[in-house]
Amino acid sequence: MKVCLIAPIPPFRGGIAKYCYSLAQELEKRHELLLLSYSRQYPALLYGRKPQKSAVCDTGQTAGQFSRLSYDVDSLNPATWQEAVQRVVAFAPDVVILPWWVTYWAPQYAWLLSRFRKRGIKTMLLCINVYDHEDSALKKLLTRCIVRRADLLLVHSEMERTELRRIAPATVIRKELLPIFSYTASLAKNIAGPLNLLFFGFVRPYKGLDLLLRALCLVRDIDVQLNVVGEFWDGKQEALQLIGELDIASRVTVVDGYVTDEEMAGCFARADVVVLPYRASKTSGVIATSYGFGKPVLATDVGGFYEVVKDGVTGRLVPPNDVQAIADGIRWFYINRQVDFGGNIASFVERQMSWKSLVDVVEEMVLS
Numbered sequence: 001m002k003v004c005l006i007a008p009i010p011p012f013r014g015g016i017a018k019y020c021y022s023l024a025q026e027l028e029k030r031h032e033l034l035l036l037s038y039s040r041q042y043p044a045l046l047y048g049r050k051p052q053k054s055a056v057c058d059t060g061q062t063a064g065q066f067s068r069l070s071y072d073v074d075s076l077n078p079a080t081w082q083e084a085v086q087r088v089v090a091f092a093p094d095v096v097i098l099p100w101w102v103t104y105w106a107p108q109y110a111w112l113l114s115r116f117r118k119r120g121i122k123t124m125l126l127c128i129n130v131y132d133h134e135d136s137a138l139k140k141l142l143t144r145c146i147v148r149r150a151d152l153l154l155v156h157s158e159m160e161r162t163e164l165r166r167i168a169p170a171t172v173i174r175k176e177l178l179p180i181f182s183y184t185a186s187l188a189k190n191i192a193g194p195l196n197l198l199f200f201g202f203v204r205p206y207k208g209l210d211l212l213l214r215a216l217c218l219v220r221d222i223d224v225q226l227n228v229v230g231e232f233w234d235g236k237q238e239a240l241q242l243i244g245e246l247d248i249a250s251r252v253t254v255v256d257g258y259v260t261d262e263e264m265a266g267c268f269a270r271a272d273v274v275v276l277p278y279r280a281s282k283t284s285g286v287i288a289t290s291y292g293f294g295k296p297v298l299a300t301d302v303g304g305f306y307e308v309v310k311d312g313v314t315g316r317l318v319p320p321n322d323v324q325a326i327a328d329g330i331r332w333f334y335i336n337r338q339v340d341f342g343g344n345i346a347s348f349v350e351r352q353m354s355w356k357s358l359v360d361v362v363e364e365m366v367l368s
Contacts, residue, residue, distance in 0.1 A: 001031045001367070003032070003096075003097065004033075004034040004091060004095070004096045005020065005023065005034070005036070006073065006084060006088075007024070007097070008020055009024060009062065010054060010059075010062055011059055012038065012052055015286075015289070016128065018285070021062075022179065022181060023359070024066065026355040026356060026358070027359060027362075030359060032067075032068075034087065034091045034093060035068060036072070036084050038073045038074065038075060039072055039080070040074045042075065042104065043076060050258075054258070075108055081111055084112070085112065085115045085116070094366055095123065095366045096122070098112070098125055099126045100126065100127045100128065100147070101127075101128040103132055103135075103142045103143055105146075106145070113149040113150060117149070122151045122366065123149075123150050123151050124150060124365065124366070125147060125150040125153050125154070126154050127155045127164070128178075129160075129282055129283065130143060130160045133204070133206050133281060134204070134205075134206060144167050147164060148167065150168075152172050152173075152365050153168065153172065154173075154174050154175075154365065155173065155174075155175050156176065157175065157307055158304060158307060160175075160283075160303075160304065161175045176358050177353050178288050178308065179354055179357070180288045180353050180354075181292040193223065195223065195333060195334045196272045197212075197224060197227070197273050197298075197330065198229065198271035199228045199229070199274075200264075200274060200286055202230050202231055203228070203232040203236070205235060205279075206278060206280050207279075207281075208277035208320075208321075209239055210238075211321065211322075212226070212275055212277040213252070214323045215323050216248050216252070217246050218327035224330060224334065226251060227270070227271070229255045230255075231258055232256050236256055265293070268293035269293070271293075272295075273297065273330075274297045274298070276299040276300065277300055278302050278320065279320055279321055280302055280320070283303060284305070287299065291349055294342035295342075295345075296316070296345065297314070298318070300319065300321075300322075302320050308353070310344070313348070314345045316332055
């Protein structure tokens with residue numbers, strides 16, 4: 001099968017680029033792949049003027065893994081969109097895959113999807129998120145306009161499949177759980193000393209860091225340490241002020257900034273539990289990353305989290321927006337350190353969260 005993937009990959013930072021890179025690696029193994037990545041993803045202002053690319057990524061090594069790779073698409077330059085279409089037409093793929101996660105991409109995707117449809121080229125939107133985490137009526141309208149233009153839709157949660165059925169009832173829609181990112185897992189158990197919690201990734205209001213900080217106040221009788229590792233989009237001073245007001249500075253370490261894969265591995269190796277106290281979400285790359293390191297998660301029961309967090313087996317689910325429930329979840333992990341979370345996670349992942357199984361579904365959708 002001939003597949004074209006138009007998507008960001010490293011040196012772009014963040015979970016989306018890692019996701020698309022892992023997908024591309026699996027596609028390259030099994031099919032003829034045309035991989036069109038970006039010279040520029042976002043305007044600097046939209047990305048908070050933070051660096052969008054990793055300074056330590058070896059692009060030469062990345063390029064050596066793919067037979068047809070270019071970094072020529074500019075999300076702000078329609079001329080590069082036309083050049084991408086010309087390359088795709090010359091390649092004559094069985095399908096063009098576009099990841100969808102924020103409505104920023106609506107203008108470019110609307111243009112691309114219309115051009116591919118005119119040329120009879122089948123398209124698939126791989127919906128990492130259907131709607132923005134912080135959406136609005138306008139963003140929802142744009143999302144509906146885009147997803148209706150695709151021939152195939154693939155999502156990672158049952159909730160999002162239900163949403164898409166309402167938006168595009170005549171379109172082929174499939175669900176496959178978000179695959180994990182593969183890392184070297186640390187299987188050693190910490191059965192004494194402090195319980196080490198990790199809050200990881202971009203810090204944004206919907207992720208509920210403030211709820212987790214307040215929950216720490218309710219477990220002062222047990223030895224718990226929290227590492228907050230990730231870039232603050234906003235609200236850093238408010239978080240630091242809250243840590244001071246709650247008198248938990250001795251239990252919290254804040255690392256504000258992008259971390260390399262090596263640094264990330266150290267963060268997860270030290271963690272006993274990864275905490276996602278989200279107010280709202282559908283899926284999370286942080287859960288996939290945690291499982292890649294063999295680490296259980298304490299997560300709120302939002303979106304499709306219930307599909308990937310098996311309560312008491314691979315982690316713990318608690319009600320959202322409930323500080324006491326988060327505190328109870330922390331205490332549960334402190335008491336139940338002997339559970340073989342790593343073994344449970346490995347067993348679950350092998351069955352349901354692999355890149356192989358994701359590409360299997362892509363093949364079935366395209367060839368059926």
